[in-house]
Amino acid sequence: MVNLTIDEKQVSVGKDATIYDAAKAAGVKIPILCHDKKLHPFGGCRMCLVEVEQMKGRLIPACTTPVTEGMIVRTVTDEIVKARKLVLELLLLKHPIDCPVCDAAGDCDLQNLTYEYKVNTNRFVDEKFNHAIDYDNPLIERDMNRCIHCGKCARICDEIVSYGAYTFINRGIEAKMGTEFDGPLNCEFCGSCVSVCPVGALNSRPFKFKARWWALNKVKSVCSYCGTGCQLTLGVKDNKVLTTVYDENQGFHNGQLCTRGRFGYQFVNSDRRLTTPLVRKNGQLVEATWEEALKLVTDKLAAAKSAPASAAALTTARLTNEELFVFGKLFKETVGTDNVDHSAGYAHEALTKGAKASFGITASPSEIADIQKAEQLLVVKSDAYETHPVIGFEINLGVKRKGVKLQIVSDKKGKLGKLPGAKTAVHAPGAEVALFNALCASVIEQGLAVDAPGLAELKGSLSAADAQATGLSAEEIAAIAKEFATAEKALIILPIGQGYPGHDANLAQAAANLAILTGKIGKEGAGLLIMGEKNNSQGAADLGIYPQKGGLTAQQIIDGAASGSIKTLYIAGENPVVSYPNRAKVEKALDAVDFLVVADLFLTETAAKADVVLPVVSFAEKSGTFTSLGRRVQNVRQAIKPLGLAKSDFEVLSTLNSALGGARYAKQGDVFAEIASSVAGYAGLTQAKLTDQGVVVPVTVSAKLTAVAAKTPAAQAGKFALVTGSALYHNGTMSRFGEGPMYVCPDGYAELSTDDAAALKVAEGDTVKLTSATGSVSLKAKVGKRVPKGVVFAPYHFGEASINSITDGAAVTFVTVGK
Amino acid sequence: MIMPLINGLKITLKHMFSKPVTLQYPTERPDVAPGFRGLHALNVSHDRAKCVACYLCPTVCPAKCITVEAGEDANHDKYAAVYEIDMLRCIFCGYCVEACPVDAIRMTQTFELASYKRADFTYNKERLLEKK
Numbered sequence: 001m002v003n004l005t006i007d008e009k010q011v012s013v014g015k016d017a018t019i020y021d022a023a024k025a026a027g028v029k030i031p032i033l034c035h036d037k038k039l040h041p042f043g044g045c046r047m048c049l050v051e052v053e054q055m056k057g058r059l060i061p062a063c064t065t066p067v068t069e070g071m072i073v074r075t076v077t078d079e080i081v082k083a084r085k086l087v088l089e090l091l092l093l094k095h096p097i098d099c100p101v102c103d104a105a106g107d108c109d110l111q112n113l114t115y116e117y118k119v120n121t122n123r124f125v126d127e128k129f130n131h132a133i134d135y136d137n138p139l140i141e142r143d144m145n146r147c148i149h150c151g152k153c154a155r156i157c158d159e160i161v162s163y164g165a166y167t168f169i170n171r172g173i174e175a176k177m178g179t180e181f182d183g184p185l186n187c188e189f190c191g192s193c194v195s196v197c198p199v200g201a202l203n204s205r206p207f208k209f210k211a212r213w214w215a216l217n218k219v220k221s222v223c224s225y226c227g228t229g230c231q232l233t234l235g236v237k238d239n240k241v242l243t244t245v246y247d248e249n250q251g252f253h254n255g256q257l258c259t260r261g262r263f264g265y266q267f268v269n270s271d272r273r274l275t276t277p278l279v280r281k282n283g284q285l286v287e288a289t290w291e292e293a294l295k296l297v298t299d300k301l302a303a304a305k306s307a308p309a310s311a312a313a314l315t316t317a318r319l320t321n322e323e324l325f326v327f328g329k330l331f332k333e334t335v336g337t338d339n340v341d342h343s344a345g346y347a348h349e350a351l352t353k354g355a356k357a358s359f360g361i362t363a364s365p366s367e368i369a370d371i372q373k374a375e376q377l378l379v380v381k382s383d384a385y386e387t388h389p390v391i392g393f394e395i396n397l398g399v400k401r402k403g404v405k406l407q408i409v410s411d412k413k414g415k416l417g418k419l420p421g422a423k424t425a426v427h428a429p430g431a432e433v434a435l436f437n438a439l440c441a442s443v444i445e446q447g448l449a450v451d452a453p454g455l456a457e458l459k460g461s462l463s464a465a466d467a468q469a470t471g472l473s474a475e476e477i478a479a480i481a482k483e484f485a486t487a488e489k490a491l492i493i494l495p496i497g498q499g500y501p502g503h504d505a506n507l508a509q510a511a512a513n514l515a516i517l518t519g520k521i522g523k524e525g526a527g528l529l530i531m532g533e534k535n536n537s538q539g540a541a542d543l544g545i546y547p548q549k550g551g552l553t554a555q556q557i558i559d560g561a562a563s564g565s566i567k568t569l570y571i572a573g574e575n576p577v578v579s580y581p582n583r584a585k586v587e588k589a590l591d592a593v594d595f596l597v598v599a600d601l602f603l604t605e606t607a608a609k610a611d612v613v614l615p616v617v618s619f620a621e622k623s624g625t626f627t628s629l630g631r632r633v634q635n636v637r638q639a640i641k642p643l644g645l646a647k648s649d650f651e652v653l654s655t656l657n658s659a660l661g662g663a664r665y666a667k668q669g670d671v672f673a674e675i676a677s678s679v680a681g682y683a684g685l686t687q688a689k690l691t692d693q694g695v696v697v698p699v700t701v702s703a704k705l706t707a708v709a710a711k712t713p714a715a716q717a718g719k720f721a722l723v724t725g726s727a728l729y730h731n732g733t734m735s736r737f738g739e740g741p742m743y744v745c746p747d748g749y750a751e752l753s754t755d756d757a758a759a760l761k762v763a764e765g766d767t768v769k770l771t772s773a774t775g776s777v778s779l780k781a782k783v784g785k786r787v788p789k790g791v792v793f794a795p796y797h798f799g800e801a802s803i804n805s806i807t808d809g810a811a812v813t814f815v816t817v818g819k
Numbered sequence: 820m821i822m823p824l825i826n827g828l829k830i831t832l833k834h835m836f837s838k839p840v841t842l843q844y845p846t847e848r849p850d851v852a853p854g855f856r857g858l859h860a861l862n863v864s865h866d867r868a869k870c871v872a873c874y875l876c877p878t879v880c881p882a883k884c885i886t887v888e889a890g891e892d893a894n895h896d897k898y899a900a901v902y903e904i905d906m907l908r909c910i911f912c913g914y915c916v917e918a919c920p921v922d923a924i925r926m927t928q929t930f931e932l933a934s935y936k937r938a939d940f941t942y943n944k945e946r947l948l949e950k951k
């Protein structure tokens with residue numbers, strides 16, 4: 001610790017601190033323009049000048065100067081104020097001062113400081129800039145006339161996002177923040193640069209001119225897309241969510257979001273939202289009252305009580321914990337069926353079966369904070385960046401700031417592989433389990449294994465065939481195994497989701513085996529992090545929303561509906577028609593089922609088939625809790641009133657439950673208390689304890705090695721291996737109702753390698769026809785170096801030309817590709 | 820007792836022979852002082868309202884009677900797609916005029932604002948635009 005004096009206040013801080021950090025710790029505010037706590041010190045604006053007794057004679061920038069013992073710092077003297085005024089005058093010299101029409105007004109550092117330092121006149125005169133404004137992309141408007149050259153946008157895009165879209169171009173007075181060849185911006189549109197821009201040079205286009213900053217009501221909540229569980233602040237006005245507001249003090253991610261979280265909020269107030277219940281009459285869905293709709297549902301469910309095996313319920317993992325709890329009560333206890341499942345069944349098995357078998361819990365033994373504490377990361381699939389972009393930022397930071405070594409094992413290359421020192425081992429499609437088995441075998445062979453329960457059984461199950469199936473060389477496998485085993489702290493990162501049927505219980509167990517075998521469980525910065533796809537995937541697993549007493553899984557429910565054994569089906573928010581494999585089969589099943597109820601925000605492809613459609617609300621219209629990956633339980637807060645007649649799933653399910661003779665749950669808070677008392681791991685939690693940060697629920701792990709057989713699909717001659725997954729801009733099928741994501745990525749595509757495209761004479765944007773044993777679909781081609789030869793990648797989110805019309809639940813689908 | 824009476828009569832008599840204060844409204848019209856704060860008008864320049872929809876007037880308005888909604892025009896510039904004042908709530912304080920950074924709004928000498936219908940007291944942009 002270093003002791004120093006700032007404005008007569010004694011403070012002691014760590015030796016890495018700067019004067020700015022020390023002042024902050026002492027409660028002294030030093031004005032800044034170019035500094036950001038997330039970024040490396042830059043020292044470009046000179047707004048933070050202070051006086052240091054020991055360095056008299058010149059003013060010192062607080063944000064870049066490290067503290068030394070006994071420093072005496074003064075932050076406000078006449079000379080300092082004069083210098084800061086000069087800085088502002090020089091900045092304002094070229095600045096257009098169009099505050100009346102600038103969306104940053106009210107939240108603009110330059111405006112605030114100009115006011116604070118009373119800079120009313122300017123000693124200098126000069127012409128203003130006349131840069132063309134970039135209106136060419138749909139999400140970020142760039143007005144470089146307003147730029148104050150703080151460099152934050154370029155630094156965040158480089159240091160944290162690792163995209164590198166910006167850099168200063170030209171010199172001297174001509175210098176400006178430029179893009180590639182000074183062209184229009186075309187990047188991942190995460191909006192991080194917009195967030196940190198201290199002025200209005202970078203603006204969010206979807207929010208352009210929608211409201212002034214001070215008129216927004218700011219409500220802290222949690223993102224409702226992926227399982228990362230980023231905290232966000234909704235900007236609300238007139239019962240509308242108009243934007244997401246950046247708050248650098250939110251969450252482990254310091255307020256940074258990905259493109260979905262930042263620009264995908266428009267689904268909340270979309271015109272396409274359902275605002276009234278619909279009931280099918282004469283084959284048509286017509287508007288109805290809640291009484292009528294709920295009566296129909298109650299009657300059918302009451303009838304099903306006598307034959308519970310004929311009823312089934314599917315839900316999305318987007319519901320709150322409280323809603324899922326009531327969902328479980330309603331169907332498992334009141335109706336009495338165990339045919340209850342979520343996330344297509346297979347997309348939660350890594351947690352509910354895999355982690356359960358290996359660790360005895362339905363959660364990961366590690367948490368998000370472990371990523372930056374690790375020494376070695378082993379990421380399964382480069383797609384981890386697309387499925388969980390903000391976890392991707394954590395990985396970027398770990399690699400670039402903390403020197404974490406990164407190994408990726410994937411069926412394609414990806415952005416993470418471009419990080420410094422990162423290695424990507426591209427294995428045969430569908431060979432993940434085989435690869436982990438081969439890694440385990442190699443660890444044992446190299447004598448690096450530790451003893452653990454189940455070792456003998458595991459040893460007996462490993463075979464040399466696994467290494468061969470991966471398509472990687474023995475040396476490569478040995479090197480990966482050695483690096484992982486010898487690292488003091490090594491963490492495996494495994495994304496799961498509906499687009500990844502191969503990431504199942506087996507893969508989770510195989511990955512767990514490697515972590516256990518190398519003694520990585522129970523240590524900080526090590527272990528296995530399984531990343532659920534949706535905002536509450538972890539919660540749904542914890543609450544046991546899957547068949548536990550021999551009931552049907554989601555896929556069996558679909559089969560049952562098709563065969564007629566399932567007669568009543570309640571679907572909450574899930575969209576099986578698009579997101580489940582084999583669309584034709586799902587459609588047939590949903591058409592065949594006697595009585596289909598869908599509770600959703602939109603008239604989705606699935607809801608269109610329902611007999612009763614119940615309009616429910618988005619995360620912005622309800623309160624509750626979500627559990628993010630790594631088991632952080634966080635508060636979701638209601639920001640607006642429900643749209644139209646829509647009700648929360650909580651209200652709907654609770655009404656149904658009491659109408660059918662179960663308990664009536666009036667308050668979501670009471671249910672949280674019940675969850676805390678009945679769900680393993682949540683004991684002792686109260687909503688008050690969650691505060692703004694949320695609480696990471698501790699896990700007790702009893703690790704065990706389990707033998708898993710790899711079923712690597714053999715390559716088929718003349719056919720391409722189709723692998724599905726997530727696109728960066730989407731998550732599930734809900735992001736299709738947000739304008740932001742749809743501006744950037746409106747349709748599905750099939751990604752081919754450059755070599756294959758050349759052989760097929762296909763160019764970017766051409767239509768290609770993929771045909772599998774299940775069906776065929778025509779998609780736009782995307783050509784690049786990401787996927788290897790013989791592999792096609794397609795995202796699964798889209799309703800039209802849905803890739804799931806040709807899949808059938810296998811990790812790899814073999815297809816022919818033609819024009 | 821008699822003196823106050825005489826004084827009173829003096830005043831009465833004086834007024835009987837001086838110019839009357841009362842205006843025979845509406846046949847006679849008052850002289851409205853230049854600083855009078857009557858009905859608002861939106862100033863026009865280059866054939867369009869000067870208002871850039873900065874929202875400062877609705878922010879400052881103590882009666883919360885101004886509604887502004889900004890729009891983006893073909894040149895990507897900001898303009899007031901909606902500008903409305905609810906005259907029933909306006910207290911004619913003039914803060915809106917003071918707040919406007921672009922001199923887009925002023926208060927005129929129009930004071931005859933009575934109307935038969937409540938709706939007529941909502942002055943939209945069309946009605947507020949200064950008449951040439």
Ligand code: SF4
Nearest residue numbers: 157165187190191193
């Ligand atoms: S939006 Fe994200 S990726 Fe694009 S330039 Fe900004 S920080 Fe970089």
Ligand code: SF4
Nearest residue numbers: 147148150151153197
């Ligand atoms: S665009 Fe904004 S963040 Fe980037 S350098 Fe200019 S002022 Fe700074």
Ligand code: SF4
Nearest residue numbers: 223225226230258261
């Ligand atoms: S990473 Fe996930 S939780 Fe975070 S902002 Fe993106 S979609 Fe939302």
Ligand code: SF4
Nearest residue numbers: 880909910912913915
């Ligand atoms: S005069 Fe005063 S009360 Fe009337 S609109 Fe202007 S600010 Fe509001």
Ligand code: SF4
Nearest residue numbers: 870871873874876919
């Ligand atoms: S203050 Fe002036 S420019 Fe701003 S909204 Fe009001 S009238 Fe328009």
Ligand code: FES
Nearest residue numbers: 034043045046063
């Ligand atoms: S904040 Fe220190 S130089 Fe900009």
